Amino acid sequence: MSLKFRLASRNLFHDRLRFVATIVGIIFSIVLVTVQMGLYVGFRRMVTTMIDHSPAALWIMPVGTKCFEDPSLLDDRQRFRALAVNGVAEVAPLVIGYAQWRLPGGTTTPVFVVGSDLQQLGLPPWNVVAGRMDDLSVPGAVAIDGTYFQRLGVSGTGESAEIRDQKVQVVAVTKGIRSFTTTPYVFTDVDRARAYTGISPNKASYLLVRISPDADVNTVRRELRASLSDVEVLTASEFADRSRSFWLFGTGAGAALFAGALLGFIVGTVIVAQTLYSSTKDHLNEFATLRAIGSTGRYIYTVIIWQALTSAVIGFCGAGAIGAVVVRMTAESALPIVMPPALTCALFLLTVVMCVASAIAAIVQVMRIDPAMVFTR
Amino acid sequence: MTEPVLDAVDIVKFLGHGASQVQALKGVSLSLRGGELVLLMGPSGSGKTTLLSILGCLMTPASGIVRIRGQSVAGMDPEALAKLRRDHIGFIFQSYHLFPTLTAEDNVRLALDVRGERSRRAAKAARDVLATVGLAHKAKSFPSELSGGEQQRVAIARAIVGDAKAILADEPTGALDGKNGQAIMTLLAQIAKDQSRGVLVVTHDPRVIPFADRIVHIEDGKIVSEEAAVPSQRVSMS
Numbered sequence: 001m002s003l004k005f006r007l008a009s010r011n012l013f014h015d016r017l018r019f020v021a022t023i024v025g026i027i028f029s030i031v032l033v034t035v036q037m038g039l040y041v042g043f044r045r046m047v048t049t050m051i052d053h054s055p056a057a058l059w060i061m062p063v064g065t066k067c068f069e070d071p072s073l074l075d076d077r078q079r080f081r082a083l084a085v086n087g088v089a090e091v092a093p094l095v096i097g098y099a100q101w102r103l104p105g106g107t108t109t110p111v112f113v114v115g116s117d118l119q120q121l122g123l124p125p126w127n128v129v130a131g132r133m134d135d136l137s138v139p140g141a142v143a144i145d146g147t148y149f150q151r152l153g154v155s156g157t158g159e160s161a162e163i164r165d166q167k168v169q170v171v172a173v174t175k176g177i178r179s180f181t182t183t184p185y186v187f188t189d190v191d192r193a194r195a196y197t198g199i200s201p202n203k204a205s206y207l208l209v210r211i212s213p214d215a216d217v218n219t220v221r222r223e224l225r226a227s228l229s230d231v232e233v234l235t236a237s238e239f240a241d242r243s244r245s246f247w248l249f250g251t252g253a254g255a256a257l258f259a260g261a262l263l264g265f266i267v268g269t270v271i272v273a274q275t276l277y278s279s280t281k282d283h284l285n286e287f288a289t290l291r292a293i294g295s296t297g298r299y300i301y302t303v304i305i306w307q308a309l310t311s312a313v314i315g316f317c318g319a320g321a322i323g324a325v326v327v328r329m330t331a332e333s334a335l336p337i338v339m340p341p342a343l344t345c346a347l348f349l350l351t352v353v354m355c356v357a358s359a360i361a362a363i364v365q366v367m368r369i370d371p372a373m374v375f376t377r
Numbered sequence: 378m379t380e381p382v383l384d385a386v387d388i389v390k391f392l393g394h395g396a397s398q399v400q401a402l403k404g405v406s407l408s409l410r411g412g413e414l415v416l417l418m419g420p421s422g423s424g425k426t427t428l429l430s431i432l433g434c435l436m437t438p439a440s441g442i443v444r445i446r447g448q449s450v451a452g453m454d455p456e457a458l459a460k461l462r463r464d465h466i467g468f469i470f471q472s473y474h475l476f477p478t479l480t481a482e483d484n485v486r487l488a489l490d491v492r493g494e495r496s497r498r499a500a501k502a503a504r505d506v507l508a509t510v511g512l513a514h515k516a517k518s519f520p521s522e523l524s525g526g527e528q529q530r531v532a533i534a535r536a537i538v539g540d541a542k543a544i545l546a547d548e549p550t551g552a553l554d555g556k557n558g559q560a561i562m563t564l565l566a567q568i569a570k571d572q573s574r575g576v577l578v579v580t581h582d583p584r585v586i587p588f589a590d591r592i593v594h595i596e597d598g599k600i601v602s603e604e605a606a607v608p609s610q611r612v613s614m615s
Contacts (some may be wrong), residue, residue: 003483003490010478289474292435293535294463295491296456372435374474375426375547 004299008306011283019311022275026315027322029268030351034323036261037347038337040254042330045338046180047247048240050114054123056208057217059239060091060224060231066250067243069112069181071097073203078228082207085223087215092121093204095190097197098183102162103153111152111163111186112179115193121210125187131157131172136189143172147332148184163196180247182334209233265354272358276308280362284369291371304362312355316348323347380447382465382575383432383543384408388441390427401427402438403598409543414569414576414588419595425579426547428595432577433466433545434458446542463492467536469565471548473528475520475535481507481527482516485534492539506534510564526557533564537574544568544576550585562588 013019045052050068051059060082062072082091095115100108116122118136125133125143135141142163149155160169163186177185186196194201211220217235224233234242248254280287287300323339330337390402401424409415409432419425430436431443434450435458443450445465450458462468467488475484486503489495494502507516510530520528529549536544546565550558562578566588569576578585586592586606594602 002495003479003487006483007476007479007487014478285474286476289470289476290487290491291459292433292462292468292474293488293491294459294461294466296459299491370435372430374435374468374470375430 004303005306007286008303009310011279011286011303012307012310015279015282018275018279022272022311023315023318025271025275026268026311026351026355027318029264029271029354030316030319030347031322031326032264032267033261033350034319034339034347035326035337036257036264037343038323038327038339039335040248040257040261041340041343042336042338043180043248043253043257044244046178046335047243049177050123051236051240051243053126054094054208054236055210056092056121056236057211058209058221058224059234059236060207060209060228061205061234061239063230063232065232065242066246068239069096071205073199073205074207074231076202076204076207078231079204079207081227082209082224085220085227087211087220087223088209089212089215090121090210092117092208092210093190094123094206094208095193095197095199095203096205097193097199099163099186099196099198101152101184101186104159104161105153107153109151110183112181112183113163113186113188113193113196115188115190115196116208117190121208122190123187123208125172125174125177125185127175127177128172129175131170133172135171136187138169138171140166140168140192141171141188142168143174143187144170144184145174145177147176147178152184164198166192166195168196178334180335265350268351269354269358272308272311272355273361276304276311276358276362277365279307280304280365284365285374287366288369288371288373291369292374297367300366301363304359304366305356308355308359309352312351315355316351319347319351320344379411379572381408381410381444382446382573383577384444385428385432385438386442386444388428388431388438388443390424390431390436390438392427401598402431404441405595405598405600406441407432407593407600409575409577411542411575412569412572413590414566414578416585416589416592417577417579417595418581418592421581423595424598425595429545429547429577429579432543433468434461463488463539465542467539467541467544469529469532469536469544469546469549471551473520473525473532473552475528475531477520480517480519481512481523481531481534484520484531485538488535488539503534503538506538507531509537510534524557525553526560529553529557529561530564533561533568537568542574544574546576546578548580548582549578550580550582555584558582558584 062074065072076093079091097113098110099113101111102108118124154170157170221233290300327337327339386406388402388405391398392401417425431438445461482503489499504516507513510533512530549561562585565576589606592604
């Protein structure tokens with residue numbers, strides 16, 4: 001192995017205090033970027049969780065609907081016109097809306113009601129860990145997530161509360177269906193959802209469309225658009241994109257997360273650049289000696305970049321350990337930090353880019369070295 | 378008479394800019410032949426170090442010709458000059474300029490490493506040269522564990538390990554006591570016995586005169602005298 005790597009490592013570890021400061025700087029920076037980007041990915045997933053769990057190929061919605069939680073309504077009679085379109089196998093209404101959940105003690109808390117046809121095409125709860133899905137067809141039956149027990153004043157199946165002065169009974173409990181708005185989801189039948197949210201029986205929030213196996217989704221969509229008025233017809237992925245776009249960029253939440261990540265990146269770059277620069281300055285005599293004995297510029301840059309890369313790897317390992325703890329700690333929270341493998345790889349690349357970019361100032365300094373200074377120092 | 382390993386003809390060099398500019402060298406010519414040890418002596422500010430920098434291709438002259446083993450360095454870019462240095466020139470500095478985080482062996486091996494020689498043979502060559510300068514037993518020591526004289530021996534080993542034909546030494550005994558200074562000059566004189574190698578030593582130290590084959594005096598940027606050593610005053614190296 002070339003001595004340049006040994007020289008780089010020893011230069012790096014020689015001043016332990018400076019080395020620790022560099023690593024802490026990188027860890028701080030990467031943890032900050034990790035949290036922001038992990039929140040971004042978690043947020044991206046959560047805002048489309050309902051759309052992602054629906055089996056519908058196409059969503060019919062009022063014109064201008066911005067996201068899944070949009071309260072606009074459409075005429076349920078459009079369903080019959082949609083059913084007449086070639087290639088449409090099934091159309092089912094989906095009703096959503098906010099309601100007040102009255103706890104047994106009399107206090108109320110807002111809930112988000114999701115009502116669909118539980119027997120056919122709909123949006124039934126998933127990850128059911130207690131109770132039975134079939135029981136949801138019983139009048140007044142609802143499903144809620146276990147993480148909201150305390151908030152909703154219940155402790156499991158069989159417990160009762162009220163929504164809009166109507167008695168509801170918890171018959172199924174799910175795990176991990178959480179809303180980024182922190183408002184608990186309540187799953188129920190479509191008709192009862194209308195009753196709980198005050199939506200008239202001839203109205204629906206969405207019409208979910210399942211198409212025939214041999215039909216082309218784009219052709220069906222085109223025909224639905226031609227046959228229906230005052231509605232939009234989007235594929236599930238288009239609707240998910242629109243929801244993400246609204247929540248992440250329409251509200252500024254995504255921009256804030258990106259700004260935080262950018263800030264972390266800049267702070268990290270400055271810290272590493274400062275330490276590499278001062279390390280290079282301290283070893284200027286050595287670099288001038290290397291130049292005097294005939295080393296190429298590339299040899300010297302490699303020494304500096306190797307220092308940067310070593311710092312990047314060590315810093316990333318530290319940040320990764322902290323990041324894993326943070327991911328674990330937030331896994332059950334309303335907005336978990338998500339760290340998929342692709343994001344982990346991207347963060348490692350970002351760390352490397354940050355450290356190599358930080359080496360530029362040091363390299364520029366070395367490029368200006370006059371090798372003749374070896375005779376005067 | 379051997380061919381010059383290094384020669385400079387009519388070198389002019391200005392240092393500084395504007396009103397503070399001074400002419401450090403005023404048409405200096407000097408050659409170094411294989412098998413000779415030349416002393417370049419002169420008072421502070423006379424241009425010794427500037428001339429050494431130009432001869433070592435660390436600095437380019439305003440005018441004049443520098444040739445390394447007959448090849449003119451005029452118009453070469455910094456990378457080409459660096460290649461000339463690593464292939465043909467060995468440097469020895471007053472303050473050694475060893476790498477504190479590397480062992481003596483690695484310090485010597487560095488001169489081969491920058492040439493891309495990284496085999497086991499390179500490591501063996503470094504150990505052999507350290508043995509030549511009497512430091513085989515200190516190969517794994519760091520510079521901070523060596524005396525000044527030992528550090529300068531390591532620096533000499535680094536200068537010769539790549540088989541450089543021109544060894545340029547700047548005040549090599551300047552930081553050493555009399556005994557160590559003598560030992561270092563003895564070593565340099567031994568190196569200069571090789572007919573393919575020339576050693577140029579810049580010095581103030583009159584105690585090194587007995588080791589010289591030739592003494593060149595420089596003052597105010599000009600060579601003022603050049604004299605061959607008096608045989609009776611020379612240290613016998615045989």
